[in-house]
Amino acid sequence: SRTRTGCLTCREEGYKCDEQRPYCGRCVRLEKVCKGYGLVLKWQACKTPRSLNNTPPAAGNDDISLGSATPHHQQDTEAVLAVNPSYIPPDIDPETRRLLHHWTVTLAAVVSMAPTSNQNPFLVHLTPMLFRSAALRFAISAMAASHLAVLHADGSMETTASRHRLRAVSSLRQTIQTHDPELSLAAILMLQVSDRLFTADNKVNHLSGAKAVITQGGGLAGWAGSSAQFLLGVSFYHDVLSSVSRGTTPLLDLGGSVPSEGLPCMQELASVLGLVGTISRMQGQAPELDRSQAHAVEEALEASIMGTAGDGAGLDDIGHTTRAYRHAAFIYLYRVWLSSGAPHPSTAGHAERCLYHLSHVPITSPLASAHAWPLWTAGCESVDGRARGFVRDRLDAMFSVRHLPSLRRMKDDMEEVWLTKDAQRSLTGMDDVDCVRFILENRQREADLA
Incomplete structure (x- = not known):
């Protein structure tokens, strides 16, 4: 008999699932497309008051535009979403339905770092917004189409992604001054995430738009709700890492006060990101000010690392990730401070x-x-063949699980950086290659760090 739990792929094929996320071990091992977790959606017409009175629904009800939904219907949809964030109402066109289904059962888990013990905040906060913002709906549909294009080697889906991306930008331009700032910020951030993960040659920095919307919404004091905190957390994460990949100062001044993805369990990681943002601000400062800030950052990083066992025994995934960020922050600090x-x-x-x-x-x-x-x-600093082999294997494994083009680009960039560093080191015994600047100058784009 078929299993009633686990991912949709294992359930459809009648196999026991180990329920690892975002993709189960069986699907990864057999190189199957893991369809994710959640309800099996059956596209039936909603029971409105008219249908409850046995009056047949109007023909073509399945393809009604979301823009024409009644306030009563929207309230019903939002009530269902509060219980099941993966729910998609039936009154949308088949193409968008397929893309949003891929978002809810697969892609949202790929882009989120939320531990499995938590509900996915991208579903909890963004999915209810989809049906109030065409720009957000188009942005997420574009990202889903890009991911499906990679999963199935389907060029037509990339065309679909481009179409939805253009519609997202067009819709955002028309509504950014009148919409709820949370809806506008959500759409901007999904365009940012989509570009970073799937688009190689896009030089648009959506984060400047995010800063404007946050200011328009009253600054940090005006973003106090759970969805607002989630959006600020995503903004902060991408802003800090973009400051590293661009070699610039962060646009936002959040100082690590907002936890990643709005989750309290991510507060320590956000604090490290705040220090990374401080390091980015040191670039181009006067030497005496630079030295003072550098010592303060170094002491903060050292104090946090001394608080746990040297081998990291007993750490969970969040703990190991936070420690990895701290050591990466040390490397970044010494690169900026000491060159x-x-x-x-x-x-x-x-x-x-x-x-x-x-x-x-x-x-x-x-x-x-x-x-x-x-x-x-860490990979850019590694000269040992075994360490570099781990980085290569890790990137390959990450791609096999997540199917994100940014991971392929990162591996190619890393190989080119290593060749250049090795050539310079063979002549002088040491290299002074700035890996991020090398990609900016030679690839004419940012390194894929988010």
């Missing part, structure tokens, strides 16, 4: 320990979604 090349004692040890902590997080863990930056930072 230290590789190999260098001050960075080599941190690179080794960073990779150690990353290796203790299962590749199927949601926390692996946040591993691009520490993996890149």
Whole structure:
């Protein structure tokens, strides 16, 4: 008999599922498309007051535009979403329905770092907004189409993604001054995430728009609700890592006060990101101010690492990820502050320990979604063949689970950086290659760190 729990793929095929997320172990092992977790959606017409009185629904009800939904119907939809964030109402066109279904059962788990013990905040907070914001709906549909294009090697889905992306931008331009700021910020952030994960040549920085919307919404004091905190957490994460990949100052000044994805269990990771943002602000400062801030950041990082066992015994996935971020932050600090090349004692040890902590997080863990930056930072400092082999294998494994083009680009970038660093080191015994700047200058785009 078929199993009643587990991912949809195992349930359909009648096999026991180990329920690892975002993809189960059986699907990863057999290289199957894991369809994720949640309800099996059956597209039936909603029972409105008219249908309850046995009056037949109007023909073509299945393809009604969301824009024409009545307030009563929207309230019913939002009530269902409060109980089941994966719910998709039936009154949408088949193409959008397929894309949003992929978002709810698969892609939302790929982009979120939320531990499996929590409900996925991308579903909890964004899915109810989908039916109030065409721009957000188009942005998420574009991202889902891009992911399906990779999963099935389907070029037509990339065309679909481009169409939805253009519609998202157009809709956002028309409504950004009149919509609820939360809806506008959600759409902007999904365009940012989509571009970073799927688009190689897009040089648009949506975060400047995010800053404007946050200001329009009353600044930090005006973003107090749970959905607002989630959006601020996502903004902060991408803003800090974009400051690293662009070699610029962060646009937002949140200081690590907002936990990643709005989850209290991620507060420690957000605090480390706040220190990374401080390091980014040090670039181009006067030497005496730079030195003072650098010592303060170094002391903060050292104090936090001294608080746990040296080998990280007993740490969970969040703990190992946070420790990896701390060691990556040390490397970033010494690069900005001391311009230290590789190999260098001050960075080599941190690179080794960073990779150690990353290796203790299962590749199927949601926390692996946040591993691009520490993996890149430690990988760029590694000169040992075994360490580089781990980075290559880890990126391949991350791609096999998540199917994100950014991971392929990151591996290609890493190989080119290593070739350049090795050539320089063979001549001088040390390299002074700034890996992020190397990608900016040679690829004419940012490194994929988020």
